[in-house]
Amino acid sequence: MRCVLPCLLTMLLAGTAAAEEPIRIGASEPMTGTAAVFGEQAKWGIELALSEINAAGGVLGRKLELVVEDNRCNPAEAAKAVTKLIDENKVVTVIGALCSSATLATMPLIARAQIPLVVTNSTAASIAQLSGIGGNPWVFKTNPADDTMAQALVEHLKKEGVKTLAYMAEDTDYGRGGVQGFAEAAAKAGIKSLPPEVFPQGTPDFSVLLAKIEAQKPDRIVGYFLRGDNDNIMRQVEAMQLKIPFTGRIDLHSAAMAMSPEYLKAGGLDHTTAINPYQPDWDDPKNLAFVEKFKKATGHAPLQMGLYEYEATYVLVEAIKRAGSTDPKALQAALKLTKYPSILGATIEFDDHNCAHNNALIQSIEGGVIKVIELSKT
């Protein structure tokens, strides 16, 4: 007897399901573990977009519903997450999987299930190579890869008259790979690269390395290292009063924070540049409005993941609208025709490898203040 009410309800709902059932969108994101901050941002971005779209009446007369599965930034978990989304939750499309290795593990399963996957934050160059023409036609990517961002930054440095680059990189795939990609881009642009200085993560003393670089008189130092080493390096740069600006994948905020305010104000880090897919403090009115909206909904400023997943959700929903159905084949064809204006100023549209080329932000420190100086097509 206990079943009566729920059973009745189920029967009632089943009767109206055809018209009312929401369209399910799956998200495979790292919700726990070291990348959880990014996974949470991604989820917030999608939720914000979906709440706006649902408030405006949904799409094809149906509401949209988000199902999130935790992939822990791990290939094995990512395979499990996407299988669950497809088989159990019957999602029409998947967004994710954020970490490159998790995305690469998700791609073959997506191809087998034949539904679209929208990648928004994985940078490994192999994802683009494996997608679209001659590869996996179900994978679409909206974020720029590391190599294209390096090219964009090198073009900018050339305009600044940079002739010689030194390199400082941590001894990891990220550091060594990043430096190699940057040096290749520099070689194409006719900029000379000194042999890279590689150091183990957590090295305490950089005085010797910095003295070595100073003696070679480069115009810029290309940095590929993470937060822990960043602060130590910047402090020792100030201690030596090394007047060579940095560039590359420098986190300008952490770099500026590690310096004393006086040194920064006196121009100690001036002409240091960096390229990033997104920075929330970019003072563009469209961006400020987005940041405001995001903060109101989540209580946090958006990171790159927040914006990219927000816009990817709109790209998907517009494709569903254009396809007129949630049929995967029609959806895939509709995604190919996407022309979505990003708040970053470029139009999101997919090339032969299903990759979009949005703008990236080139920022610079001038007079101790961080400014966005250029929007660069990637």
Added chain:
Amino acid sequence: MTFGYLLTLLVNGLVIGAFYALLAMGLSLIFGVLEIVNFAHGEFYMLGALAALLAINYLHLGYWTTIVTVTLAGACVGWLFHRALLGGLAGHSFERSLLLTLGLGMVLQNGALYIFTATPQIVRTQFGMSSILLVDVRLTWVRLFALVWAAVGLIGLYLLLYRTRIGQAMRAVAENREAALIVGIRPERVARLAVMAGIALCFMSGAALAPVYVVTPTMGLIFAFKSFAIVVIGGFGSIGGAALAALSLGVIEALVGGTMSLVLADAVAFVAMILVLLFRPLGLFGTGVRI
């Protein structure tokens, strides 16, 4: 290579070598007297730096007060460390002491991670990053003072060991425990003082280097590994050997890092250690191991 560049490398190498020496000498002292390899040595160095961070950034103590206070605090921690953990182990079981100090190191490091997170912290003293130009080498005052503290530590330890009765007793216990017992030396007291001195040196190194580098819970790892290599090179239990090996290693690393690569510089210590173990297993200055 210009003269100025060479000088820069030498000075930087000496500064780093002096701190390798402070840590390695403490390690060697504790081993000599207690026959315990303190695998938590790097974590005590980290604790010293964290203590300096708290004193300067939160209690707003001055630079000099901080370093003296932290060094004394180190001696107290050393007393506690000996009293609570090491005292009962001396000379008994190498395996037990190994597990105990390794475990303590993990607890300290992860405890610090839990409380302070992995975010690097910056200690800003009243000297800031202001510096002087010595011939061709730019040195910040805090780096220069660090060198002074290293010298104070080295000379202080030398005076303690060679100019005081208790130091004589320490050397006696290190040389021959049984004979020392026979002539009426109380090994407990000597061991306690050795641990106090060793940990105080760790704390002083941490406090002196905190304003030079950044403070993180994992900062002790590299220094500690190098210290182990140095103690092996210098000869286990040979304090002078450790000091000499440390200073040479600092300078050699700087020269290798400055002319070749920093990754290679890190290998120097361990290649040297392996060579010493192959050809002079007692270390360059080791005199022998008692049974």
